[in-house]
Amino acid sequence: MESAMPEPAAPEVPYEPTGRTVPTRSRERASYDRALVHSILDEGYVCHLGFIRDGAPVVLPTLYARIGERLYIHGSTGSRPLRMAGEQDPGLAVCLTVTHVDGLVLARSAFHHSINYRSVVVHGTAHQVIDAEERSTVLDALVDHVVPGRSQDSRPANAKELASTSVLRLDLDEVSAKVRTGPPNDEPEDLSLPHWTGVVPLTRGHGTPIPAGDLDPAVTLPDYLKAL
Amino acid sequence: MESAMPEPAAPEVPYEPTGRTVPTRSRERASYDRALVHSILDEGYVCHLGFIRDGAPVVLPTLYARIGERLYIHGSTGSRPLRMAGEQDPGLAVCLTVTHVDGLVLARSAFHHSINYRSVVVHGTAHQVIDAEERSTVLDALVDHVVPGRSQDSRPANAKELASTSVLRLDLDEVSAKVRTGPPNDEPEDLSLPHWTGVVPLTRGHGTPIPAGDLDPAVTLPDYLKAL
Numbered sequence: 449m450e451s452a453m454p455e456p457a458a459p460e461v462p463y464e465p466t467g468r469t470v471p472t473r474s475r476e477r478a479s480y481d482r483a484l485v486h487s488i489l490d491e492g493y494v495c496h497l498g499f500i501r502d503g504a505p506v507v508l509p510t511l512y513a514r515i516g517e518r519l520y521i522h523g524s525t526g527s528r529p530l531r532m533a534g535e536q537d538p539g540l541a542v543c544l545t546v547t548h549v550d551g552l553v554l555a556r557s558a559f560h561h562s563i564n565y566r567s568v569v570v571h572g573t574a575h576q577v578i579d580a581e582e583r584s585t586v587l588d589a590l591v592d593h594v595v596p597g598r599s600q601d602s603r604p605a606n607a608k609e610l611a612s613t614s615v616l617r618l619d620l621d622e623v624s625a626k627v628r629t630g631p632p633n634d635e636p637e638d639l640s641l642p643h644w645t646g647v648v649p650l651t652r653g654h655g656t657p658i659p660a661g662d663l664d665p666a667v668t669l670p671d672y673l674k675a676l
Numbered sequence: 677m678e679s680a681m682p683e684p685a686a687p688e689v690p691y692e693p694t695g696r697t698v699p700t701r702s703r704e705r706a707s708y709d710r711a712l713v714h715s716i717l718d719e720g721y722v723c724h725l726g727f728i729r730d731g732a733p734v735v736l737p738t739l740y741a742r743i744g745e746r747l748y749i750h751g752s753t754g755s756r757p758l759r760m761a762g763e764q765d766p767g768l769a770v771c772l773t774v775t776h777v778d779g780l781v782l783a784r785s786a787f788h789h790s791i792n793y794r795s796v797v798v799h800g801t802a803h804q805v806i807d808a809e810e811r812s813t814v815l816d817a818l819v820d821h822v823v824p825g826r827s828q829d830s831r832p833a834n835a836k837e838l839a840s841t842s843v844l845r846l847d848l849d850e851v852s853a854k855v856r857t858g859p860p861n862d863e864p865e866d867l868s869l870p871h872w873t874g875v876v877p878l879t880r881g882h883g884t885p886i887p888a889g890d891l892d893p894a895v896t897l898p899d900y901l902k903a904l
Contacts, residue, residue, distance in 0.1 A: 468729070473755050493777045493791060493878075496724035498735035501696070507726035507735050509775040509795050527701050547737040549721045552882075554901075558819050558830045559837040563721060567737050591786050601871050602786045609787040631888040639890055643829050644898050646887040650721075654780075655877030660859040663873050670872050673782075 459483055468571055469624035479625040488568045488625055489514050489546055493594065497521060498543040499529050499574075512544070513586065513593035517620040519544060519570060520577070520586045522613055529574075530614035539573040544618055552648040555632035556641040564628050564647060571622040577615040586615050597672035687711055696799055697852035707853040716796045716853055717742050720774040721822065725749060727757050727770045727802075740772070741814065741821035745848040747772060747798060748805070748814045750841055757802075758842035767801040772846055780876040783860035784869040792856050792875060799850040805843040814843050825900035 462480040463469070471478050479485075495512045498505060508529065512521045521544075523530045533540035551564035577583050587610075588599040605613065632645055654676040657669060690708040691697070699706050707713075723740045726733060736757065740749045749772075751758045761768035779792035805811050815838075816827040833841065860873055882904040885897060 468732070468734070473752050493780075494775055494793065496726075496735050496773055496775070498724075498726040498733035498771070500728060500733050504696070504769050504799065505726035505728050505733055505771045506696070506799075507724050507771045507773040507797065509773060509793065511791060524701050541732050543726070543733045543735045545724055545735040545737060547722055547724070552721075552822050554823060554826060554830075556831055557833070557837070558815060558827060559833045559841070561819050561822060561826070561830070563739060563822070565722065565737065569735065571732065571734075587786060591789050594780050594789060594791070595782065595876070598782060598789070599786060602782075602789070603784055603866055603869055603871070605785070605787045609785070613787070631886075634888075634890075638831060640892075641831055642892075642895060643831070644885075644887070644895050644901065645891050646885055648823070648885045648901065648904065649883030651879075651881045651883050653879045653881075655879050657872075657874055657876045658859075659872070659874040660862075662862075662867055664868075664870075667870060667872050673872065673876065676876065 463620070463623045465624070466622050469569070469622055471626065474626070477626045477628055479627060480623070481625065484627070485568050485620070485623055485625045486514065488548065488566045489519070491548060492546040495521070495544050495546045497529060498545070499532065499540055501528065501532070511590060511594070513589040515585065515589050519618045519620060520589065520615055521574070522587065522590055522615045525612055525614045527614070530616060533574050533616050534576045534614065539575040542572060542574045542618060544570040549650055550629070551650055553632050554645055554648065556634045556638040556643045556645050560632050560634055562628060562632070564630070566625065566627045568623065568625050570618060570620060572618050574616040574618045577617050583610070583615050587613070595672060595676070601670060601672070691848070691851045693852070694850050697797070697850055699854065702854070705854045705856055707855060708851070709853065712855070713796050713848070713851055713853050714742065716776065716794045717747070717774055719776060723749070723772050723774045725757060725770055725772050727760065727768055729756065729760070739818060739822070741817040743813065743817050747846045747848060748817065748843055750815065750818055750843045753840055753842045755842070758844060761802050761844050762804045762842065767803040768844070770800060770802045770846060772798040777878055778857070779878055781860050782873055782876065784862045784866040784871045784873050788860050788862055790856060790860070792858070794853065794855045796851065796853050798846060798848060800846050802844040802846045805845050811838070811843050815841070823900060823904070829898060829900070
């Protein structure tokens with residue numbers, strides 16, 4: 449059912465489009481480029497995981513990490529999607545989406561207002577990860593996805609914590625990216641209208657780290673946080 | 677099936693919890709407070725809309741706007757969820773989620789690493805909006821959700837644009853917020869470990885507006901953009 453080591457990536461081969469990864473609209477914005485997909489996934493903190501519960505769709509935000517061509521999420525063994533993936537053979541049908549909002553696109557016409565964004569949508573089946581070595585690698589990757597280098601500067605999970613943590617794996621197989629960049633697309637007959645038009649970029653950054661109240665003042669800010 | 681005017685909000689009455697809005701985990705983070713839900717929704721640009729297509733979950737990012745106790749999304753009449761909502765009576769079962777990632781929570785133990793976030797999850801049925809007056813109000817609200825005041829400084833949709841635009845309505849009825857704030861929750865036995873611990877805030881802002889290349893230099897930056 450699974451192997452301990454992630455499969456090697458094949459960066460030069462795009463993902464194969466399928467019926468559900470080819471959009472019905474704005475096809476020129478869709479991409480199956482592996483490096484683009486990886487970069488969008490690696491930049492996000494939270495994905496939106498969709499699954500079906502009692503016949504209805506559910507979308508929950510959750511942390512994730514990528515190792516090669518596999519995505520991983522984790523959670524309590526009591527959480528619903530993780531429990532459902534364990535109960536259901538062969539796994540839980542999911543759709544996992546990551547979106548970055550890069551800018552506000554202000555056209556002269558209300559109709560052509562838009563958002564500059566980059567998103568990745570992954571369709572597939574999530575499986576419980578059982579293998580102890582893969583689980584350990586994944587838990588490190590989840591911490592390092594939040595702050596690169598952090599897993600080596602924290603206490604690893606103990607037996608009790610490991611027992612209460614479920615890990616799900618989703619292979620990057622049926623995948624597409626969608627990207628909008630650049631200025632508004634106004635109609636030719638609107639070009640002389642008196643409205644300001646252009647893009648307002650949205651920025652994201654890291655604020656000054658806030659030490660926990662119980663942090664020993666002798667512990668200084670580590671380099672991997674200064675680098676953020 | 678629908679009325680032209682949004683229903684009045686009842687800000688003092690919380691949303692009624694239901695089986696699917698009471699989380700199985702971290703119940704102390706859940707809230708049904710109407711003002712909190714509204715504030716989280718109003719701050720976002722993009723929601724993640726989940727629905728079922730051919731028996732599988734789909735999660736797509738899309739713009740939205742709130743008017744009172746109703747959420748609205750829009751799109752091309754050719755887009756899949758909007759077409760499906762029109763084809764299906766009584767509407768399309770959806771789950772609409774908005775998430776803000778506010779900070780990286782670095783605990784001494786890998787296990788207690790987390791994210792500070794605010795999210796809203798809405799379960800319900802999306803319906804096509806047919807009423808011309810409601811559609812017009814919604815299209816203004818969608819533009820003003822991106823930049824407050826902008827709808828009055830752009831050309832309204834013409835008949836052709838209106839005919840190619842679908843609008844969906846989702847009542848705020850089965851709704852919950854989930855919020856994590858504050859420092860890490862380390863185990864008492866970990867407090868003497870030598871690892872830095874605290875929160876790295878994530879910031880979001882607006883960059884300097886970039887005028888479109890074809891903008892008449894005589895058109896100056898409007899006040900509603902200076903205010904961002």
